[in-house]
Structure formats: C-alpha cells, structure tokens
Amino acid sequence: MPSTTVLSREPESIGDTANGKAKAKAIPYVVEDCLGVMKLLSDGTVIRSAPPPFPAGANYDDGRVEWKDAVYDAQYNLGVRIYRPRLGQVNSKLQLPVLVYFYGGGFVFGSYSWPKNHAGCLRLACELPAVVLSFDYRLAPEHPLPAAMEDSATALRWLATRISSRSDPWLAEDACIFLGGQSSGATLAHHLLLRPHPMVKIAGCILLMPPFLSETATQSELETPDTAFLSLKMSDKYFRLMMPVGANKDDPLVNPFGPASPSLETADVGRMLVVAAECDMVRDKDIEYADRLKAMGKDVELAVFPGQEHAFFATKPFSPAADQLLTVIKRFLDQRK
Template identity: 60%
Template structure:
C-alpha cells in the first residue's frame, strides 16, 4: 500500500531539450546528446554525375573519422605535367554538426572537383559537445599528416594529384581550422608535400567584444548571435570565453602568424553575415604582418552559402574565384 509521502512525490520529469542546433543536434537536460540522421540542408538537384569519381576512406580508425576523396573522371590518366591541384576541405557547422557525407557538402565538393578542376579531399572531424575543442583542430591536423603520406603512396591520388600544389580550405568552423593549420604548418610543414595557400570561407572567428556586423545581425539571419553563442557554449572547453585562442585568432593568448610563411591566402566573406567584420579584421591584421592575403565579399549572401546552397549561382561564382586564386598561386611561384 502506497504511503502518503509516495502519493505526494511528483513523478520524475522526462528529459527535455536545453540546446538545439538546427534540429540536427539536441542536448537534453540529463546530458544526453541526440543527433538526427538527416541533414537540414536539402540540395534539391542530384549532381552526382560521371564528371567526377569519388570514394570514401577512413583516415583515423581510432576515432572512426572518414575522408571523401574526389577527382575528375579523366584524372587517373594524367601525366606528370597534367597533374591537378589538391584542395583540402573542412566543412562548417559550428564545430557541432556536419559531415563530409552530407549531400550539401558532397554536392559542393563535386563542383570543386569538376569545375576547378582539382583533386578534392573532404575530411570529417570530431564534433562537440561530445568532443569539445581542441578535438576538431587535432583531427584536422591529423588529416593533413595522413594526406601527406597518401599523396605519395596511394596510386588513386598520386596519379592525379600535384603534391606541390595543395590548398587548405574550409567554411565557417572549417575555415577556422584552416587558419590554425596555417599557424601550425605554414607552407613547408608537410615536406615533401607543399602547401601553396589557404582558402578561408566565412571563417568562424569571434571575440568577447562584438563587431558592428554582429550587433546589427537580424534574428532572421541564417547565423544569429544566439546561435553563435550556442555553438560557443557547446564547442569551447568548459568555462572558456570567446577570446579563447581557438575562436579569436588575435586574442591575448593566440599564436601569431607573424613568422610563418603561409603562402597566398584567400578570405571570402558574405555581406549578410554577422562574421563579416571579423573576417575583414582578420585580413587587415594579416596584411599588417606583410601576408599575401585577399578579401572578397559576396554581396547579398549570408553565412555559409557554399555549404547551404552548393548549386547556387553564388557558389558558381565562388568556384570561379577559387579557380583564379589557385591559378594565381601557381603563376606567383
């Protein structure tokens, strides 16, 4: 027979959502992390045609991390003079969501491989909050070291890829990782593979002091201040603020690029992105160090338009911009 105290005790409350990232990642009140199987960004058009060959490989078995590799269909027949540049790509998602296998990132990499043309390698990395920073940065560095060995030993890559023309790129969180790889490796840190330049697409840089573009960002924007704060809460080490070296490249404890040869650097910003001013500040600071860096702002676009709208006209213009940048890096040598 139930006692009166049992009757007065409320039933245990079911876990409820305390953090939500685009419906793809939810953190519950009991600490459980729930991830959706389907990505939130439909591509709309299947672009997986015969122009590009691709395959998956595991580059870190211990963490179960995958790389998706692409090359133009005729690239396997390339002679030494016809080998293609290599584009390393790290996806965005606030360090919390995303995968190289998501259809939107897959479509964007297919475009890069076919239209540049280039050998493209799209790497996964561990995600927060299960794996807080610096996990993603450790994984992207491991990805480059794996690539160094594979470019010289895997015929599927070696027959098509020019190991002296490697470009490290990423969008949003992936662009942040590209910056830190520039700090770590520069152009010569993968010898005998050579990094010719870095391509940062709307890189995720933030600081405690908000910029004007952050303060003016509407609540209807693709990336809002609230969402940016949420990503920081979930991804940064517990108790860390936005001036942490992994999110603020010019914070009080951040490593400097001053003495590092990073080759040519392309930074792409979007006019409607709350990170626009931070991206512009990054370029100004890099130029003050004497770096060969270029800023291109895409009018009318929002944050992460490459990954969110891989088949758009703006993404087509971005691919052409990257193509010119790669050609310019070759001409500068």
C-alpha cells in the same frame, strides 16, 4: 545517420528515499537545439538527426566526378571522401592541385556525406578542377575543441603519408596542396596552417567565412537579425556547446588576435584567399583578419560577396553567388603556376 549519445545521466529517481518514497524520474527536456539536426537534452543525451535533404529531383551528381571514401583515423573512425574529375574531363597532362577541405557546422554537426557538402565538393573537383579531400572530424558537445583541431592535424599527416608512400594513384607526389574550409571548417584550416607540417608543403589557404569571435562585439554582429542563418544568438549557442568549460570569446581557438593567441607576424601563412559575405554576422571579423594580415606583409586576397549570408556555398551550392565563388577560387589556384 541519426544517432543518440549520452554524455551523462541523472539519477533514476529523486526525492525522499529515506522514507521509501521517490519521485518519478524527471523527463529530459531540450537544452540546446541547433537547427533541429542536433539536440542536447537536460540529462546529457545528444540526439543527432538526419541531415537536411537536397531538393527533390535535384541532380547534383552528373557523373563528371568520381569519388571514394577512406578511413584516416581508425581510433575515432574518422573518414575522408576523395574526389577527382573523371578521366576525359580534364587534360590528362594537367597536374591537378590537391585541396584539403573542411566543411562547416559550428563544430557541432555536419559530415562530408551530407548532401549539400557533397554537392559542393563535386563542384570544387569538377570546376576548379582539383583533387578534393573532405575530412570528417569529431564534433561537440561530445568532443569539445580542440578535438577537431587535433583531427585536422591527423588528417594532414595521413595525407602526407599517402602521398609519400605513393599508395594512392589519385594523389600525385609533386601536387600543389591547398588548405581550405567553410565556416568552422575555415577555422580549422587557419589553425592547421599555423602548425608545423614538415612532411608536406602548403601552397596556399582558402578561408570561406571563418567565424572568428572576440569579447568585443562588432557592428556586423550587432546588426545581424536573429532570423539570419547565423545570428549572434545562434553563434553563442554553438560557442556554449563547442568550447571548453570556462573559455571566453578571446580564446585562441576562436580569436586569432586574442591576448593569448600566437602572433601571426612571424607565421608563414603563404598565399591566402579570405572570403567574406556582406550579410554575414562575422563579416567584420573576416575583413579585419584579412586586413591585419595584409598589414603584416602577408600575401592575402580578400573577396566580399554582396548580398550573401554566412556559408552560402553550403546552403546554396548551385546559386549564382556559388558560381562566382568558384571563379574566384579557380583564379586563386591558377596563380600557383
């Protein structure tokens, strides 16, 4: 839903108040504009618009999947949407995996209720098949990182409690649990994987085009045009909005191999699928991430999708590339057997 938040306000008037004169209050202007759906004004006001609509007449919910909403963090009013194939769509004896999924949006916009995010999760639940949980999290600039990382950890604890208490018939106690996400959601999954989570065992992780960064620019960053869905210019805008004051691109929040980042050598990352897109600004970083983990002896599969841009599963959830992506993810999940 559209919303307006004020981070700070300028004085009501400016000028020589000693002489009883004051200039009219300055009219706020747009400082940062993220695809029109989130605008930061000069007085600190954050304006969030309605999400981009799904194409008119598109029937992306054919009834094969049922879903419900719940609140997982009452303090911040954060919700989760849970999906599962309807009874009769899959073998009743089949133990469905559970996919904890985080959507993308540069940490500054998005929601599980956005039409294209919802459509993607419907496809995941139906075609993998799986029980899919799509979690909201706090967004910047109102809540800079690591707020979203803290929320993802809260989400996993909530899930673990729901499973152990047997309070939700959709969540089997012995189900295989996978972490996953697209774009900034993949960054969340990466960080969540590195946290201790004694209450739940993670069977694997699916990272779709994580936007890792570093102070040293890569070839794919330099060659990506400003007209791309994610360009270096747009990435820098997200960075300014989402990061703590004074942070740079080698911060552990965005660079898994930065000088202050925790070592991945001893991290138990389990099985991992990393998906990169050929025409993506972060392509080189994603490939480097997978290659370096492989060199550490980790069980990592890398899939590079030719001709695709960043976050293509969100922007084009019913494209041939999205079909191929679902096939790759399904094969990865099926290898758990």
